[in-house]
Amino acid sequence: MSSPTGEQGSTSGAERAEQRRAPEQGREWAVSHARSSSRDANWLAFGGWMLILVGAFNLIAGLAALFRPDYYVVGAGELLIFDFGVWGWVWLAVGLVQVLAGAGCLSGQAWARIAGIGLAGLAAIAHVAFLAAFPVWELMLIALSVLVIYALVVPDKDATA
Template sequence: MSAPSNTRDDKSPVIASGLVVFAATMLAIAGLLNIFRGIMAIAEDDVFVRTPNYVFKFSLTSWGWIHLVLGVLALGVTVGLLRLALWARTVGVLVAALLIVANFLSIPYYPFWSIIVIAICAFVIWGLCVVRPNRAGPDY
């Protein structure tokens, strides 16, 4: 009788769910930040930089609605991620990618915040893509 080995395969479901919970937490933070940013932009707050000659020119209210909708989507996907649903991992990568694009395009309006959300979303994509579905159990 040999003792059970502590290989990576034995711990992969625990690691997988841990990475998904990490990604869900980060996506929730990014979603909340985008919701706050959206509300500030819709209210036409003075914290945003005015950029008159920007190529991707939308009104501040339009940017606000874009960020608000993406933030709400991110929070909705977070619930699915915490339930370890496969659809949530797929949609989570898509929403995080859309958040990256939206924050990249709105860097001139609020640069520091945009760069932070881009970094958070990059971690979300990494956390959701690094999990191997065939080893994580039946829920994946």
């Protein structure tokens, strides 16, 4: 029998069996997946629920800015926001769209992932304006927004929750 290199030689039965099994092993390696689709779905579901949670927090912040503008008052020159009424409406709009985008992420909509990533980034930047009033709360919301961005970016584009 000839060897794979074309040379004549004596091969044992074990070597011949291994040579016959080699293509099967190659097929097993070829069909293995690098990423788990369930892991992608889990990240996307987590991102969707976290986006809903952050959106709810922003809705509450908007309502507080509208109905209790004195709630955000700190020392002169320490807050970056000037008109709490307008800011309250902005937070209400952002929070509502975040909740809707979170629900869209849970249903597997691509537009919702893109909107969620953008809104989470804008919300993280906007929360810097309130750092002087509520430093721990605002840092937590910034961290949650960054976590939402990560959870929505990590899964493949065709992943569904």
